[in-house]
Amino acid sequence: MKCVNSVVLSKFLQQAVQGNSASVALLVDPSSQVEEGMSCLVKGVEEGWVDAVFYGGSLRTHSEEEVQWNSLRQRIQVPIFAFPSNALQVHPTADGLLHLSLVSGRNPDYLVGRHVEAAIYLDELGIEIVPTAYLLIDGGKVSTTSYITNTLPIPRDKVEVAYATALAGVQLGMKAIYLEAGSGADKVVPINMVKALSSKLDVPIIVGGGIRSAEQMQALSQAGADVLVIGNAFEENPFQVIDDLRTFKCAVKA
Template identity: 40%
Template sequence: MTSKQLMLDLLSGRSKHGRKSFAVLIDPDKVADEASLLKLIHLSVQHGVDFFFVGGSLITDDSLDWVISLLREESTLPVVLFPGSNLHIHQQAHAILFLSLISGRNPEFLIGQQVVAAPILKKSKLEVIPTGYMLVGSGLQTTAAYISNTLPIPNDKPSIAACTAMAGEMLGLRVLYMDAGSGALEPISPRVIGVVRRSVEVPLIVGGGIRSGNAAKQALQAGADVVVIGNGIEKNLNLLIEVSGIVKELNGALNIHE
């Protein structure tokens, strides 16, 4: 194992043993100030959050640099880039989800952005995680759908989601990320998550539209290995505490049965 495989090995190992994880998504454009970010970081560390995901479909200012610097200074949690384009690369992160938008038919986000980013990432110390990115309909056009100029998979078509996931796995992608998108009206249905989970063996990340502990629990019980919450926590910090407790509860029950 090389130093550039640590995050992927962690995700794969936890998925294999049925252990659940919680990632807090930080969009640099939505960070109000340093004090609010410090509060979020310390709360995340205190309550056992597993990862920080950093990024967004559209980053419009220069806050990415100081956000990642503060995350690295104030915690030891893995900082994983969740890029919206090849511009969202930062050398101080631990890893990057190298996203290929397999749910759409826009070559720019299927392979174009990746070609531009590849030589930069090759020279970096970042762990590059090949990730199949699947947008799923949420009842509203999200920023991700608009920027990528793609149609999301319908939230009531689990067979399409499953076939897309299987194709991504067969193409060699090591992780799948199902996302309803930032500002989604509703989360991805547990039925869709469950069908995808039964169709593939790679780790499954699920995010978008999760605004309650119950929605997070349903996603995890349906088969998500990692739940990602951003907007919900921005509006309600107590959601972080609630979801952390749910993840611990599910993992605790797993330990009992083991």
């Protein structure tokens, strides 16, 4: 096994846990990002509203990835972490990889199968890997991830199921929990679910899907989310998201 070149991702997650409020990562999908969104992203980083970029999506191509990645590297000064649909597509200069295992489903490909396929490649890259328990939570409609992975999300009212699933991930050695309501979800991950898991588990809690307002950001942060991931809302209205991030961050500092 090769030495890891840096521990940027671990430091980011540790700082998020220790912070007064949740850190914010924007999810950039190379297949859907446009220049308007890129300009807003640059502005958000420069003004201090965006703490990191998660890079990836459910659907992507190599050519799109390379062009977008190079542009991001040149224009922003925050860490860029790989969040791929396929770990074989991780860029060699990523600051780290959230290595997702879909523990809420029973599809072996997304539990460990694709990890085996990518293991040697990732080892050769030498980037930091943070094994992450990925839980799909019902966000009010069928998500792209649920459709592609052929898995069912955990029902919104099954907090104990979510806790037991996340706990199993931690017991298997996962270093972070990612609660995902799905891209473009109608509803965010339930606040009581976030609160229950954050109070019982001693690992970073990442929450994404359906986050569209400063009020939702504040509620999830107060419930114990360490990192908030915003993707679809930023694609649809990047200017509004930056305004909401400004409101959220300024409220924390006040």
